[in-house]
Amino acid sequence: MTATDDRLRSVILDTLKAVAPDGDVENLDPGRSFHDQLDIDSVDFLNFAMALERRLGVRVAEVDYPRLSSLDGCLAYLTPRITAIDGPPPAN
Amino acid sequence: MTVGQLAIANGDDASISALALDRWLAAGAGERVALTFVGPDLRTDPWTWHRLAAEAERFASMFAAAGIGKGDGIFTLLGRVPALYLTALAAWRRRAVFSSLFASFGPQPIATRLHRGHACALVTTADLYRRKIAAIRDSLPALRDVFLIDGEAAGCQSLASALAAVEGAPPAVAAAADAETPAFVHFTSGTTGAPKGAVHVHGAATAMAESARLVLGYAPAAKVWCTADPGWITGVAYGLIAPLVTGASAIIDEGDFEIGRWYQLIARHRVESWYTSPTALRMLMRGGVELPRQYDLSSLRIVASVGEPLNPEVVRWGEAAFGLSIRDTWWQTETGSILIANGWNETVVPGALGYPLPGIDAAIVERLPSGAVAEIVAPTDIGELAIRRPWPGMFRGFLDDPERTAQAFAGDWYLTGDLARRDAAGRFRFVGRADDIISSAGHRIGPFEVESALMEHPSVAEAGVVGVPDPLIGERVKAFVVLKPGYEGTPELERGLLALARRRLGPTLAPREITFMPALPKTRSGKILRRVLKCRELGLPEGDLSTLETAEPG
Numbered sequence: 001m002t003a004t005d006d007r008l009r010s011v012i013l014d015t016l017k018a019v020a021p022d023g024d025v026e027n028l029d030p031g032r033s034f035h036d037q038l039d040i041d042s043v044d045f046l047n048f049a050m051a052l053e054r055r056l057g058v059r060v061a062e063v064d065y066p067r068l069s070s071l072d073g074c075l076a077y078l079t080p081r082i083t084a085i086d087g088p089p090p091a092n
Numbered sequence: 093m094t095v096g097q098l099a100i101a102n103g104d105d106a107s108i109s110a111l112a113l114d115r116w117l118a119a120g121a122g123e124r125v126a127l128t129f130v131g132p133d134l135r136t137d138p139w140t141w142h143r144l145a146a147e148a149e150r151f152a153s154m155f156a157a158a159g160i161g162k163g164d165g166i167f168t169l170l171g172r173v174p175a176l177y178l179t180a181l182a183a184w185r186r187r188a189v190f191s192s193l194f195a196s197f198g199p200q201p202i203a204t205r206l207h208r209g210h211a212c213a214l215v216t217t218a219d220l221y222r223r224k225i226a227a228i229r230d231s232l233p234a235l236r237d238v239f240l241i242d243g244e245a246a247g248c249q250s251l252a253s254a255l256a257a258v259e260g261a262p263p264a265v266a267a268a269a270d271a272e273t274p275a276f277v278h279f280t281s282g283t284t285g286a287p288k289g290a291v292h293v294h295g296a297a298t299a300m301a302e303s304a305r306l307v308l309g310y311a312p313a314a315k316v317w318c319t320a321d322p323g324w325i326t327g328v329a330y331g332l333i334a335p336l337v338t339g340a341s342a343i344i345d346e347g348d349f350e351i352g353r354w355y356q357l358i359a360r361h362r363v364e365s366w367y368t369s370p371t372a373l374r375m376l377m378r379g380g381v382e383l384p385r386q387y388d389l390s391s392l393r394i395v396a397s398v399g400e401p402l403n404p405e406v407v408r409w410g411e412a413a414f415g416l417s418i419r420d421t422w423w424q425t426e427t428g429s430i431l432i433a434n435g436w437n438e439t440v441v442p443g444a445l446g447y448p449l450p451g452i453d454a455a456i457v458e459r460l461p462s463g464a465v466a467e468i469v470a471p472t473d474i475g476e477l478a479i480r481r482p483w484p485g486m487f488r489g490f491l492d493d494p495e496r497t498a499q500a501f502a503g504d505w506y507l508t509g510d511l512a513r514r515d516a517a518g519r520f521r522f523v524g525r526a527d528d529i530i531s532s533a534g535h536r537i538g539p540f541e542v543e544s545a546l547m548e549h550p551s552v553a554e555a556g557v558v559g560v561p562d563p564l565i566g567e568r569v570k571a572f573v574v575l576k577p578g579y580e581g582t583p584e585l586e587r588g589l590l591a592l593a594r595r596r597l598g599p600t601l602a603p604r605e606i607t608f609m610p611a612l613p614k615t616r617s618g619k620i621l622r623r624v625l626k627c628r629e630l631g632l633p634e635g636d637l638s639t640l641e642t643a644e645p646g
Contacts, residue, residue, distance in 0.1 A: 021587040035348065039223075041599040042194050042349040043533050043565055046375065062379035063352040085527040 001022065008082065011055060012074045019048045030071035045069070056082050095388030107269035108297045109184040111335035114290040115147040124313065125341050127332075129174055130357060132347045139174070139217040144181070147174075151182030152264035154254045155213065158237045162187040164267055164272065165209045167223070168322075169193045169202065169216040172346050175241045175251065176322060177332055179215045180276075184294070187266045190276040191289075194323030195220060198598035200545055201287070203645075205279050207492060208288050212236050215251065218243025271295025277491055278325040280425040281538025283528045289491035290425050297333050299485030303449055304334035307421060307433045309365045309394045312339035317357065318367040319345065324534065325425045326398055330367050340365075351379045355387040362391035369399040370406060371565050373418065377409045384413040396421055398430075399534030400566040401522045404442035420445055422522070424508060425536070426500065428485025432520050445512070445520040453480035453596045454520065456512060457505060465502040475513040476526050478505040527620045532567045537601055539622060545596040546571055546603075549589055551579040556612045556627040557603060571603040572614055572625050581608030 016034065017025045023038035034040060040048075049065050052058070052074070058081050060068065067077045094476050104110070116122065122142035129137040134316040139147075160166060167185040168191075170176040176192060183190035193202055202224055206214065211234065216225065218240045229235070229247060238248040275294045279287040283461035304310035308330065316335055335342035343361050347353060350371060358366060376384075395410060396419040410418040417440035432454060434446030448454040458474040468475040469631040480506055489497040500506060512521040530537040539557040546555040554574040559567030573589065575581060586606045593602040613624040613634075627634045 017587075020594065020599070022591040039196070039198075039594065039599055042375075043371075045348075046564070046601050047604075062375075063383060066350050066352070 005079070008075060009071070010054075012052065012071060012078075015051045015055060016048055018051065018069060019044050028071055030075075033069045033073075034071075052078070054078065058082055105268040106271040107184055107187065107273070107294045108275055108333055108337075109148070109181055109265070110269075111149065111301075112184075112333060113181065116141045116336075116339060117145055121312075121339065122509075124339075124464070126336060127174075127177065127342050127344055128361065129172075130286065130343060130345045130347065132363075133358070134347075134353070135509065136361075137174070144178075147595065148178050148181035148185060148265065150255050151178045152185040153258040153261040154239075154251075155182055155186050155188065155260050156264035157254075157261065158213065160186060160188055160213050160237070164188045164213070165191060165211040165277070166213045167191045167193060167206060167211040167215070169195055169197075169208065169214060169220050170241070171195050171319060172327075172344050173241070175215055176484070177344070180322070180328065180332060184262075184269075184275055187264045187269050187273055189274050189291075190191050190328075191278065192322040192328065194321060194598070194600060195548060196598045196600045197224070197323075198594070198601070199224045199228050200596040201541065201598065201601060203231060204286055204541075205234060206232050208286060209277050209279070209290070210234055210491075213239070215239045215241065217241055218245050218248075221245050221248060242308055244433045262583075269294050272488075273296075274488070276328065278328070278425045279542060281536050283530060284540050285496070287538060287541065288493055288496055290325075290487040291489055291491055292428050292485070295550070296329075296428045296485040297337050298332040299483070300329045301337035303430040303433075303485075304330055304338055304340075306449060307332075307419065307430050307436045308367055308396055309337040310340040312335055314338075314340045314365060315343065315361055315363050315366040315391065316340045316367070317343040317345070317361070317363045319354075319372060320367070320369065320398075320534075325428075326367070329429060338495055349375065351376055351383065355384055356387050358392060359387040365392055365394045367391060367396045367398065367421075367613050369534045370397055371400070372381065373397060373402070373406050373410070374564050375455065375553050376413075377406060381409065381413045389466075392416060392418065396433075396435075398423065400531050401445075402443075407440065407442035417442075422510075422511075422520070424448075426487045426506070426508075427479065427483075428487060431479060434519075441519060443521065444515065445522055447519060452483055454478070455480070455505070456514060457502075457507070457518075459507075463502060465505055465507070471514050471516055471518075472510055474513045474523050477508045477510045477520065478502075479508065480504050481506050528558070530557070530567050530569055532559060532569055533565040533600070537569060537602055542569060542571065542593065542597065542601060542603060545593050546573060546589060548596065551575050551585060552589070554612050554620070556620040556622055556625050558622045558629065560626065568605070569601070569603040571606045572609050572612060573606055575590050575611055 013025050020038050020040050068074050118221040125138045126141045126144050127139045130622050166188045168176045168179050180190045233478045239251040240248045241251045273294050277289040281287050318331035324326045395416050396508045398421045402420040403405040407418050419435035421430045422445045423430045431452045432445045432448050433447050456468045458475045511526050542557040553576045562568040613621040624634050
């Protein structure tokens with residue numbers, strides 16, 4: 001795993017944690033959907049996707065949102081699309 | 093004369109199950125597709141009237157074997173899967189009282205509703221049971237039977253085994269029901285106190301069916317898709333009862349909202365009538381007009397919306413995206429069916445609610461100090477929207493709560509709590525709420541329920557919860573919290589409070605943001621002034637509530 005992968009992963013998890021602070025974000029199965037593992041509704045998911053877009057400076061087409069529904073999905077979709085990760089470092 | 097009235101006149105069964113199932117079997121329509129379930133993987137599962145009636149009968153036998161009958165509370169905590177709809181139909185066959193809860197609710201709102209609704213049976217999943225019910229089960233002694241549609245858990249029965257045990261049982265349909273027999277309860281929030289269970293009767297089905305014909309274009313074999321979850325009364329009234337009573341063919345999507353999926357469903361199933369919410373439409377609008385044009389949506393004839401005011405921009409986007417003007421509809425859990433709608437008797441006027449349906453007398457009123465109300469006749473003056481009672485779908489009262497039932501009426505008028513005005517042409521236009529109820533993504537959220545959950549945290553001295561405007565979901569739940577001495581309002585504490593609220597309430601009702609304050613604005617008697625909190629949040633003058641109201645859409 002590269003340093004960028006690591007950084008991207010922690011941005012994703014941190015963004016998820018801000019939307020669903022009740023969830024056990026650290027122990028997610030990366031291949032399963034967030035929805036199956038956390039108590040999130042469609043508004044939470046949209047907030048998560050939009051926050052990721054803001055934080056990574058990436059535009060995700062609405063029709064592609066389902067590709068962000070798991071950690072592996074996020075990494076696969078976002079890795080080739082980001083140029084640099086800016087925004088504040090993860091809080092934890 | 094309506095179908096329901098005909099049945100009563102003939103001394104027949106006026107139950108929803110008779111109107112929704114038996115009548116179509118008798119008419120030889122048994123092999124037509126009544127409901128089509130679409131799984132998360134888009135696999136479709138068509139249910140003919142015949143299959144639906146046979147399976148509902150098995151569920152009814154199962155409830156009969158458990159001793160559940162007239163007046164008993166049968167609840168579901170499920171996604172939009174066949175078992176939810178079969179439980180409803182079986183409950184009506186048994187003349188029991190059905191109630192469906194959102195699977196996204198947390199343990200606290202679930203416990204409150206099961207308790208207040210006298211639930212004696214619950215149908216749910218093993219996962220939901222473990223996560224949300226197991227810990228509260230002891231507080232619900234009246235809840236005798238829990239049926240799990242999958243898996244196992246202590247103190248529960250497997251639905252499959254319970255159904256197998258009643259194979260070959262005699263018919264479980266109860267004695268004929270009249271139109272006034274209670275059929276279902278939906279909970280709705282007030283500004284104060286616990287949620288209220290609005291009781292609806294079997295006779296409401298005819299009002300649902302007739303309004304669906306008039307406003308939504310439901311007709312025999314018409315392909316209809318009401319996207320509302322049955323946790324909302326809309327999902328029961330226009331997603332289940334009205335399609336079955338009118339003979340329409342309904343789509344039920346078990347999956348979650350996804351832009352591409354929704355357009356695909358409309359195209360693949362040739363949906364003609366689509367009833368959804370402003371929040372969903374605003375989410376779709378983010379995809380622009382190009383995306384819908386990539387799908388063949390030519391089957392659509394009617395697009396309608398309910399649950400919150402529909403902004404004119406959405407109507408204009410709908411015209412560009414679908415070539416159709418989206419019809420706004422107004423009704424509430426208490427009204428039982430659509431009472432006011434845009435576009436049923438004239439071209440859609442963006443931003444208006446439209447005119448009352450035939451037989452509905454609506455007015456703008458002001459409350460007088462005496463407790464009576466006076467009708468406001470001057471056009472464009474803002475007042476409270478009121479409906480003259482009775483009307484067929486009207487709730488018959490709040491469960492075990494004659495006091496709050498009485499408070500909902502003044503003389504002949506049902507007071508809706510919505511502020512509205514009429515335009516020069518007499519159309520109704522929504523202005524805002526007359527009380528502190530929050531309208532978020534179509535949910536009517538009572539601040540009291542949210543404040544109570546926050547108060548459980550040891551750091552919280554006081555909490556005031558309001559809705560702040562949100563471009564997507566109408567209003568966002570925001571909490572203002574005063575901490576006890578010795579606690580500091582750190583980001584960690586904010587996260588901890590949000591997490592607690594989400595665990596107790598579930599994501600739908602929980603606040604999405606918290607602001608810590610040294611004190612909350614209050615009346616001299618100590619009541620939290622939520623409106624002042626809201627005014628401060630919006631940067632409005634605190635005394636000027638009318639400015640606040642007109643700032644809202646509509």
